[in-house]
Amino acid sequence: MNPSVGATGLIFNEPLLWEKGARGRCGFSLPRRDVAAAPLNESLQGEGPDFPDLSELEVTRHFTRLSQWNFGVESGMYPLGSCTMKYNPKTNDRQAALPGMAGIHPLLPIELSQGALQLIYDLERYLAEITGMDAVSVQPAAGSQGELAGMLIFSAYHQSLGRPRTKVLIPDTAHGTNPASAALCGFKAVPVKSNEQGVLSPEVVADLMDEDTAGIMITNPNTLGIFEENIRQVAEIVHARGGLVYGDGANMNAIMGIVNLKAIGVDVMHLNLHKTFSTPHGGGGPGSGPVCVVEKLAPFLPVPRVVKKDETYRLVEDMPQSIGKLHAFYGNFGIQVRAYSYILSLGALLKKVSQFAVLSANYIKARLKGVYHLAYDQPCMHECVFSDKLLEPYKISTLDVAKRLMEMGFHPPTIYFPLVVHGAIMIEPTESESKEDLDHFIDAMIRIAEEAREHPDKLHAAPTVTKVRRLDETGAARNPCLSGR
Amino acid sequence: MMRYLPHTAEDITAMLATVGANSLEDLFAAIPEGCRRKGEMDLPEPLTEWELNRHMEGLARENAVSPEFKIYMGAGSYDHFIPAIVPYLAGRSEVYTAYTPYQPEISQGTLQAIFEYQTLVCRLLGLEVANASMYDGASALAEALLMAIRINRRRRVAVSKAIHPLYRRVVETYFRPTGFEIVEIPYLKNGRTDLSAIAGSGELAAVAVQSPNFFGCIEELNAAEAAIHADPKTLFITAFSEPLAYGLLKSPGSMGADIACGEGQSFGIPRSFGGPGLGMFASRMQYVRNMPGRLIGQTRDVDGKRGYVLTLATREQHIRREKATSNICSNQGLCATMSVMYMASVGGTGIRELAALNRDKAEYLKNAFAQAGFSLPFTAPTFNEFVVKFPAGFDAIYRRLLEKKIVAGLPLAPYYPELSNHYLFCVTETSSREDLDQLVKEVRA
Structure with missing residues (x-):
């Protein structure tokens, strides 16, 4: 057996920022004062915020030490299901940091920002080509804001027909953001049960779909990692009753170059540039959640739209049916630059990305089947979902498996989601990991299953080699301490 | 071979054998024929790393940026110096490539940094609890107004017309399907909000003003607080687009604001054509359970060691689903991290001096314009932005200055039709006195 990927080494304790420093230090090169002071009315002046005063090295060492307590994609394999933790290419960051990209003011006259507008225009075209949809706006700042854009379009579309609708169908496998986004637009979320194969049954949808239902939100491949094979029949039922189909594109990494989203009946969808298109997750954003639509819904997209006329890129505001603006400017442009760079680096090879992502997930599924309980034994797409059912006799839970994986040098998969699988372990390896690294991960999972039988205490105690051990989350919620003194 | 894809032909063969598939295409057998794409994707030929560099440098050249251009434009996107350590530290891959800290034992770096961010935002804004960030200043304001409606169950909000016009448009988008009503409060001749209009606006869930407002005023x-809290159920929301102002000004919380929200881009984040920025969001502790967004809390591990976790998740969509306080999930984590690095670098002593320098330079330009005979229509005190009214026909001079690589402020007429020939100027620490003298000279010429 290979030695464990995880090893121990020296990391450092580090206090909170305000427990360091001394009044009068400054880590910032204050610009030269070349004008006189202009006194401000005393009644408006405050004391200034009570920030700590630190030297530049103190700040640098502080955040260096903190970073060493973290696990990132470049530390090791990060198979967090539904999050597509693929490699974040460094060249993308180089492009976003070019002064001519990072320094652009958003309200410049358009003749001074043609490069940025061209980039947005081309990125929207490429995303339309990749999905098969007709029109795209990259304005939403994250996946959930893309969903909100989609639900606003549902609402505006039905409004434009003079028949507002009140409900949206949402499968029980959906991300929690789906019902929350629908609710923000005043829709009542109606849950739809998936069948024994883990997919939607057209009959169930037909029973629920009525003239008061705006449409359905479907994640495809769904959160069980299974392709919704009845999607076209489902879409036909929804369309026949005047509804729209929303596609949550969180799992687009499985189907680039393979599935045409418009052909399967999707009317509106969002993408997550920070998942499929390799932009860094940043410890929780910034993301970017472009919204893609079919032709008939293009008038509802957020404004301004970037259009090309007479070889000049322009911003168009005059779209009377538009849902309006979602972001003060044009969304997370710096993230769009990275995704654009990624697409240009791969071109049609994006299909290979999806093929390898699906191959790797199926490989893990095949090798761990029988070692862990496979919730739905179906061919999977880019992720596979196991559970802790086989470990129950040893009183070992999914949480214990996750914590032990850390000690072995892996970020745990997504756990306890999707909710339809009790004790879910959702593994998404992505195309970035080599076969050897997948094998290391699989070996670690097998070893943990053995330990569950032979040394269950080891799993209950894990992790023991991390900066902190298991934390009291109940206490944190019961007596919230949300800022330092 | 593509450098991001490690699969060799041998790997593929071996993996397919394990899976029991004959080819890569076989893996997709479950996808019905009618769902499939016909033909390959029509995308440009893949570029090498070196070709991409050249292509992107070409696009970047088509954008006007300082220092080649002198851009006296703020309006929600500010040119501030960013210390080298901020992008350097934020680029450390353990922070940069991690996701939401669901596994706290191996995410303490992100968690402590965001806890420190929450704390410094509280200190900046004078409030008791700050979340881990929102998308931008505009959506933060929309979410603040919706939060007020959740708290007091009223259906109407009032928003000052001196709030950033693009923020107000985002608020309209968020409100359109809800049936809640937005009342606009006019501004006075001095550039401040007309607080007398609040009393006649009926039963309000919240009143939002921005300070410094869009005109820089x-x-x-304190007067706003008195007018708004005349109805004790109404919440007082303070928005902002320039947080550096609070290095000098009294904080919103100390003036009685219930919620303060705005854009944090000024703190170590490049302008980047308007995004990613940082939605800062803070409120009084009593409202925490109605707050949108993620929160980091301090706790102990099994050995009693101090540590940090995501907390109060019962407000959030992955547990509450349609009953969540918001649908926000990924926020602007890395931008929040960059801003706490910036706040730590500048420090309490530094932020005071830096804020004063911004105001002093702006006052210098303001006085120079006044001495040159131009009109300053709004008399209220300003921070680093202010409005100048030029004689009719100034747009020709504006265009001529563009050719000289000077952007002489933001024309206000597209946002406020009543303010033709009014331009919003911004001066930060990045402008030298010579730059400002040159600007006035060019405008007069």
Whole structure:
């Protein structure tokens, strides 16, 4: 057996920022004062915020030490299901940091920002080509804001027909953001049960779909990692009753170059540039959640739209049916630059990305089947979902498996989601990991299953080699301490 | 071979054998024929790393940026110096490539940094609890107004017309399907919000003002507070687009604001054509359970060691689903991290001096314009932005200055039709006195 990927080494304790420093230090090169002071009315002046005063090295060492307590994609394999933790290419960051990209003011006259507008225009075209949809706006700042854009379009579309609708169908496998986004637009979320194969049954949808239902939100491949094979029949039922189909594109990494989203009946969808298109997750954003639509819904997209006329890129505001603006400017442009760079680096090879992502997930599924309980034994797409059912006799839970994986040098998969699988372990390896690294991960999972039988205490105690051990989350919620003194 | 894809032909063969598939295409057998794409994707030929560099440098050249251009434009996107350590530290891959800290034992770096961010935002804004960030200043304001409606169950909000016009448009988008009503409060001749209009606006869930407001004017928050809290159920929301102002000004919380929200881009984040920025969001502790967004809390591990976790998740969509306080999930984590690095670098002593320098330079330009005979229509005190009214026909001079690589402020007429020939100027620490003298000279010429 290979030695464990995880090893121990020296990391450092580090206090909170305000427990360091001394009044009068400054880590910032204050610009030269070349004008006189202009006194401000005393009644408006405050004391200034009570920030700590630190030297530049103190700040640098502080955040260096903190970073060493973290696990990132470049530390090791990060198979967090539904999050597509693929490699974040460094060249993308180089492009976003070019002064001519990072320094652009958003309200410049358009003749001074043609490069940025061209980039947005081309990125929207490429995303339309990749999905098969007709029109795209990259304005939403994250996946959930893309969903909100989609639900606003549902609402505006039905409004434009003079028949507002009140409900949206949402499968029980959906991300929690789906019902929350629908609710923000005043829709009542109606849950739809998936069948024994883990997919939607057209009959169930037909029973629920009525003239008061705006449409359905479907994640495809769904959160069980299974392709919704009845999607076209489902879409036909929804369309026949005047509804729209929303596609949550969180799992687009499985189907680039393979599935045409418009052909399967999707009317509106969002993408997550920070998942499929390799932009860094940043410890929780910034993301970017472009919204893609079919032709008939293009008038509802957020404004301004970037259009090309007479070889000049322009911003168009005059779209009377538009849902309006979602972001003060044009969304997370710096993230769009990275995704654009990624697409240009791969071109049609994006299909290979999806093929390898699906191959790797199926490989893990095949090798761990029988070692862990496979919730739905179906061919999977880019992720596979196991559970802790086989470990129950040893009183070992999914949480214990996750914590032990850390000690072995892996970020745990997504756990306890999707909710339809009790004790879910959702593994998404992505195309970035080599076969050897997948094998290391699989070996670690097998070893943990053995330990569950032979040394269950080891799993209950894990992790023991991390900066902190298991934390009291109940206490944190019961007596919230949300800022330092 | 593509450098991001490690699969060799042998790997593929071996993996397919394990899976029991004959080819890569076989893996997709479950996808019905009618769902499939016909033909390959029509995308440009893949570029090498070196070709991409050249292509992107070409696009970047088509954008006007400082220092080649002198851009006296703020309006929600500010040119501030960013210390080298901020992008350096934020680029450390353990922070940069991690996701939401669901596994706290191996995410303490992100968690402590965001806890420190929450704390410094509380200290900046004078409030008790700050979340881990929102998308931008505009959506933060929309979410603040919706939060007020959740708290007091009223259906109407009032928003000052001196709030950033693009923020107000985002608020309209968020409100359109809800049936809640937005009332606009006019501004006075001095550039401040007309607080007398609040009393006649009926039963309000919240009143939002921005300070410094879109015109750069510092609002009288104490007077606003008195007018708004005349109805004790109404929440007082203070928005902002320039947080550096609070290095000098009284904080919103100390002036009685219930919620303060705004854009944090000024703190170590490049302008980047308007995004990613940082939605800062803070409120009084009593409202925490109605707050949108993620929160980091301090706790102990099994050995009693101090540590941090995501907390109060019962407000959030992955547990509450349609009953969540918001649908926000990924926020602007890395931008929040960059801003706490910036706040730590500048420090309490530094932020005071830096804020004063911004105001002093702006006052210098303001006085120079006044001495040159131009009109300053709004008399309220300002921070680093202010409005100048030029004689009719100034747009020709504006265009001529563009050719000289000077952007002489933001024309206000597209946002406020009544303010033709009014331009919003911004001066930060990045402008030298010579730059400002040159600007006035060019405008007069």
